[in-house]
């Protein structure tokens with residue numbers, strides 16, 4: 001039964017802690033069962049979740065378990081029923097447990113509903129059931145890794161690690177059709193793409209912390225923060241840091257020989273702060289231990305005045321994670337809620353749009369706005385990068401719009417960095433139509449949208465992502481020769497505001 005309890009956790013967390021299902025399972029060092037086994041079980045349960053749900057409903061097993069005073073979550077029940085009816089073995093894992101006994105007590109009823117289900121779908125075996133194969137599609141099209149330049153520079157890296165020197169270069173990510181090939185990224189220095197089956201985690205470079213496996217789009221924020229190469233940040237805050245991908249990337253941009261250089265990595269979750277510490281220690285090693293300072297706190301309780309030397313911030317707050325694939329369990333489990341909202345569902349079908357829980361998005365956006373406003377209040381801050389792994393405008397362009405329209409934010413001199421300062425050659429930009437909320441001038445909408453970067457899940461070689469950068473015009477190098485008044489006028493004009 002331990003297998004089911006461990007798998008239950010991954011079905012329950014619904015991806016809210018970030019990362020794909022596969023990476024979450026395979027990076028969990030505390031698992032007692034084989035990650036491979038758990039991954040297969042969770043994927044298959046997700047695949048057949050709709051059918052399992054029908055059997056649960058029709059057999060009234062939940063009511064029976066309640067009568068027997070046996071408490072079992074929907075996720076655990078689905079996993080066990082999966083093994084009993086949908087797996088090739090057709091039995092529950094060995095070992096005694098009252099939950100197992102109680103479910104086996106309903107076995108005849110469950111099997112009867114299973115037979116009726118097959119008749120309804122006119123199939124004779126499980127594999128003929130009409131499943132959406134997409135729900136099992138957890139794989140990234142490209143596995144990205146970056147050389148951790150805190151520990152080793154590019155030249156030394158390739159001299160040291162034959163495995164990587166032996167990879168055959170290709171010119172486009174589409175050519176990464178098998179292991180043994182490597183693509184050097186055009187946008188992020190020291191970033192490379194390989195075939196997803198390339199065994200990066202068994203290389204010495206990985207074990208030594210000399211490469212970091214990180215999706216390409218997830219490398220955008222630290223790169224954007226440092227894109228104005230006339231400006232070198234010595235002190236940076238990563239406001240929502242765990243597990244620490246962006247933290248360690250931001251640290252690699254600091255002047256490494258300057259003893260005062262530091263990234264303050266802030267994380268409020270007690271469990272995740274441990275993961276963050278481990279990742280930062282591995283990335284910096286003993287020599288550069290002071291380069292990252294982990295702070296276990298809620299970012300909004302940090303006093304900005306205590307960090308007056310901080311000039312750059314990365315804000316990558318919790319989000320819906322809708323850009324991450326391997327969120328199939330989210331969709332599968334939300335299905336239950338969906339069924340209760342038949343009207344909504346009909347509307348969705350008509351508009352062909354995926355189901356979005358508007359209330360959840362509203363709450364997330366409001367939290368993202370609070371975190372960003374706090375970041376923009378740091379007295380020395382010159383550049384603040386906002387990012388999410390969501391594809392929804394509510395958490396992206398609309399958060400940017402609300403901040404740009406906020407009198408306090410405008411008073412502080414913040415505006416949106418333009419395209420030439422934010423990955424200018426990356427083709428996919430923000431949604432222009434969203435900026436109609438802020439200006440009726442098409443040119444302004446285009447310029448604002450161009451200031452934002454988007455990545456489409458899979459199509460752009462990895463997760464779905466959004467990033468935008470706020471710059472303090474009055475003080476920033478680019479506009480140094482202009483007075484604050486000029487700048488605020490220019491900004492208002494740009495945004496289409498009237499003073």
Ligand code: SAM
Nearest residue numbers: 240242243244245246267268269298299316318
């Ligand atoms: N930037 C991270 C990376 O690239 O590895 C991923 C960050 S994840 C999307 C968001 C993180 O923010 C979660 O670990 C969450 O616990 C943390 N978080 C949420 N609200 C926070 C707050 N108010 N203060 C600090 N951390 C917060």
